[in-house]
Amino acid sequence: MQSAEEIISFQNVAKNYRGGNDAVEDINITVNKGEFVCLIGTSGSGKTTTMRMINRMIEPSRGKIIFKGKNLKTFDPVRLRRTIGYVIQNNGLMPHMTIKDNITLVPKLLKWQQDKMDRKAKELIKLADLPESYLDRYPAELSGGQQQRIGVVRALAADQDIILMDEPFGALDPITRDDLQELVKHLQEELGKTIIFVTHDMDEALKLATHIVIMDSGHVIQDDTPDNILQHPGNDFVKELLGEERLLQAQQNTLSVSDIMSKNPAKITLGQSLAEAIREMSYRHVDTLLVTDDNNKLKGFIDLETINDRYSKYSNVSDIYQANRFKVKTTSYLRDTSERILKQGYKYVPVIDDDNNLIGIVTRASLVNIIYDAIWGKEELDNPDNIKLPDTIAKESDNA
Amino acid sequence: MISFLNQHGSELIIKTWEQIYISAFAIILGIIVAVPLGILLTRYDKTAKYVMSISGMLQTIPSLALLALMIPIFGIGKVPAIVALFIYSLLPILRNTYIGMKKVNANLIDAARGLGMTTMQSIFKVEIPMSMPIIMSGIRLSTVYVISWSTLASYIGAGGLGDFIFNGLNLYNPSLIIGGTIPVTILAILADYLLGIFEKKVTPKTKRSEV
Numbered sequence: 001m002q003s004a005e006e007i008i009s010f011q012n013v014a015k016n017y018r019g020g021n022d023a024v025e026d027i028n029i030t031v032n033k034g035e036f037v038c039l040i041g042t043s044g045s046g047k048t049t050t051m052r053m054i055n056r057m058i059e060p061s062r063g064k065i066i067f068k069g070k071n072l073k074t075f076d077p078v079r080l081r082r083t084i085g086y087v088i089q090n091n092g093l094m095p096h097m098t099i100k101d102n103i104t105l106v107p108k109l110l111k112w113q114q115d116k117m118d119r120k121a122k123e124l125i126k127l128a129d130l131p132e133s134y135l136d137r138y139p140a141e142l143s144g145g146q147q148q149r150i151g152v153v154r155a156l157a158a159d160q161d162i163i164l165m166d167e168p169f170g171a172l173d174p175i176t177r178d179d180l181q182e183l184v185k186h187l188q189e190e191l192g193k194t195i196i197f198v199t200h201d202m203d204e205a206l207k208l209a210t211h212i213v214i215m216d217s218g219h220v221i222q223d224d225t226p227d228n229i230l231q232h233p234g235n236d237f238v239k240e241l242l243g244e245e246r247l248l249q250a251q252q253n254t255l256s257v258s259d260i261m262s263k264n265p266a267k268i269t270l271g272q273s274l275a276e277a278i279r280e281m282s283y284r285h286v287d288t289l290l291v292t293d294d295n296n297k298l299k300g301f302i303d304l305e306t307i308n309d310r311y312s313k314y315s316n317v318s319d320i321y322q323a324n325r326f327k328v329k330t331t332s333y334l335r336d337t338s339e340r341i342l343k344q345g346y347k348y349v350p351v352i353d354d355d356n357n358l359i360g361i362v363t364r365a366s367l368v369n370i371i372y373d374a375i376w377g378k379e380e381l382d383n384p385d386n387i388k389l390p391d392t393i394a395k396e397s398d399n400a
Numbered sequence: 401m402i403s404f405l406n407q408h409g410s411e412l413i414i415k416t417w418e419q420i421y422i423s424a425f426a427i428i429l430g431i432i433v434a435v436p437l438g439i440l441l442t443r444y445d446k447t448a449k450y451v452m453s454i455s456g457m458l459q460t461i462p463s464l465a466l467l468a469l470m471i472p473i474f475g476i477g478k479v480p481a482i483v484a485l486f487i488y489s490l491l492p493i494l495r496n497t498y499i500g501m502k503k504v505n506a507n508l509i510d511a512a513r514g515l516g517m518t519t520m521q522s523i524f525k526v527e528i529p530m531s532m533p534i535i536m537s538g539i540r541l542s543t544v545y546v547i548s549w550s551t552l553a554s555y556i557g558a559g560g561l562g563d564f565i566f567n568g569l570n571l572y573n574p575s576l577i578i579g580g581t582i583p584v585t586i587l588a589i590l591a592d593y594l595l596g597i598f599e600k601k602v603t604p605k606t607k608r609s610e611v
Contacts, residue, residue: 138607
């Protein structure tokens, strides 16, 4: 996002209604070209009001909106709307028009040539992943998901580069919703459309957005990337909206290896003898030792099996150690590491710093600790003094 | 029957024509006024309430009284009859137009606006087509009423099939009464039937026609 081109910018925008409800206050949002912005909040948070100000369906009471470098007020509302795609929850297809007429509704308003419209209709029905024969059908003859696909591609018919979507998938079943989410993500990622998407579904927002604006009772509470919001929820409202489960999950997602590694790996230096290695193993209750040189640089490992096989021929660690196939740096994300441990069957992974110094080790037991965190709660384990577990369990976890 | 036709045949045709003429005039005027007014009222909700109750009140005036009330203003003949029947035709058409327009799915109107239709485009391309069945049923209702009520118009000298009926009543001649009533009934049924066909034509399709 280095060459971010500002496309919409709200500057201290407010909207007040006489009844006092549904108002928004002091909105400052900037949308860059190609972004996927999710406006999220509970009902009455002002998210839809905010979105509808972009195509002048609602006029702000105060403040101004800059659209493509010009004050939005200088645009003619009707012509403006024809340049901005618009998708609403219940697809908004005209029941008395064929799919083709529905798709080409805006081009028709713009008085395109018939053959150009025909081509566009065919192109878009393909994008919606529906057969061309559907063009002659009426909306009532399509399933809800198919109708909304048409609703989505219709928003592109006049080559609009900005699309507003107002809870477009709220009424769909989860599988259909997934499909459509793929479709709109594709529009943003592959076709470079800028999408402003209103939703109350946090999963949807986290999945799609490059930029989430969290709103509550007319105010912007937090405006950031999904990752940052998960890592640093602005306040309790955001935390609540995200849910404890997601926060914990997010923490694990970005937990780095150094957060969970054991800092005291069983190891041995190159110069030591195999007898010493066996003693160390039995002392530490392990079957594998990491091998380092005298400067603590990681060289490899030896395991009990190898020692057994070759004990008669060799006497030094340096003779029979094997190089590590897999090691990680302290800064690596745990999510990548744990996947390899679990899926590829590694029992442990040595952790090194940038200079190949052995720093620690991540074992399957370390992963188990994470599960402990998830089950018993992070807080308690952060402060061992506070653990309110029965004695026996507490002891067990000490042993682990 | 044959003797009735022999005796009154040519008169029957003239009276029927008068009946059609009066009713059609009233209905067409009613449509011209009530449909646009109904559409207009959907944009002014507060006014709509008043207009609806006024036209409801007009509807409650007994039809004979209304016809009689026209005489001081328009004298006797066809004009006062047409005006009175026109007033009667207003309410069903007005009410149905208003309700029909109001009933159009707000989502569709929102979509129409959001996609960049002007208010006029939204009315003509979306709202009227969508409310056509309800508007048409108002027109059909009015038409049937007006055709039957226009028999009363003969009281104020407008002519029509009412002449037969009233003559029959005065002369105690049942064949005249029946001879006037049957054509009125047929006219009403026929008009309703024709409007039904018309309604099908103007109601937009929402499904492909079945083969």
